[in-house]
Amino acid sequence: MNTLFSTSIFKKDIRSIFRELGKSKFAKILIQIFKEFSIPVILSYIVLIYYPNTESTKQSSVSNAERYFAYLFFISWFTGNLNRIIKQKKTEKSFEDLKVKTEDLIKQLEEASINTIGHLTGGDSYPQITLLACLNAEKNGDMLKPFFYISSNGVFPIYNLKIMITCYSPHGTIVFDQVQEIDILHQNNQYSIDGVLPFYPEDGVKMITYIVTRNALFFQKNRIDIVDGNSVVATKIFKLIKKDEYSVLYKYIDPSYNGMSDEQIFGTGQFDFSYCQKI
Incomplete structure (x- = not known):
């Protein structure tokens, strides 16, 4: 009974610790790093495994490590730029949408102003x-x-x-x-x-x-x-x-x-x- 009670308390403590870590800036940085590099790390490992490794191309473990990090660097660079381009396009689209909405709002304000001034002064009548x-x-x-x-x-x-x-x-x-x-x-x-x-x-x-x-x-x-x-x-x-x-x-x-x-x-x-x- 005491063991079960202690285990439940321990689990609650672990959850609360992770919850507090999730709120910290450092944890947010780690989460962002994981999001940025998890896919490149996995893809680099897959490429390393399936890369042709014949008798003429056998490499040492050091060479494999070099190849892995080279793959990691290239894939990270590629995915990073791909994400940047996607975000840039989304930002540009947001700016275009904002520009269109702003122009529509300005046009509506101009029409409302002209209408108000016209009713006060006679306008072009x-x-x-x-x-x-x-x-x-x-x-x-x-x-x-x-x-x-x-x-x-x-x-x-x-x-x-x-x-x-x-x-x-x-x-x-x-x-x-x-x-x-x-x-x-x-x-x-x-x-x-x-x-x-x-x-x-x-x-x-x-x-x-x-x-x-x-x-x-x-x-x-x-x-x-x-x-x-x-x-x-x-x-x-x-x-x-x-x-x-x-x-x-x-x-x-x-x-x-x-x-x-x-x-x-x-x-x-x-x-x-x-x-x-x-x-």
Whole structure:
């Protein structure tokens, strides 16, 4: 009974010793050495045994030892480099995967940032004023006085719009001058502008619009004419980049204006910043 008890205690002590050794740095080094060299040692021994050993190639025990260590060195070098290459390829693949994930994350962050900034500032959205004239069927085809509405081109809302519309008759006199404010303009929303033109545009109307928003300044030129009882329109929208420099955001010219230059259609007048002070 005492012998069995002593044996069990001894086994527990041995296990605890090995467990403690396994936790030590030295034991980890020995384990790593075993992993690195166990296969080369075994392969070297196998090669030594099966190496042809005829009468003409018999070697002494010292020579066999030399051969063994030569095999061991070569196989260790080969397996070591093979392991290094395998680990390197795994590391490279990990880096490639990490690079792809990082690029995807950066792209997502950029898209999220652009989306957030766009919702705060209006992004690349821009407003458009439309001058519309239509026929009134109840009045036997008489032309109704034109009216205006504003819409948004773009996915982001536009904030704090201040609009000044000025229309000119064919003789160059101002026939409509209206200022209006809109807090927010969403995509696919349309808002009517107060007022209508005080005359029928049979001879054509030219319009210049200034629109100040939270973070941008837009200009628009329009022309509307009546051709064979139908209204034809030309539109050109600009955005101020810096003083006296504009970018064209939108341009539409009805085919009825073919053969006419932009100056002939819209006029040669330049944008006047003093108008913006009024709004």
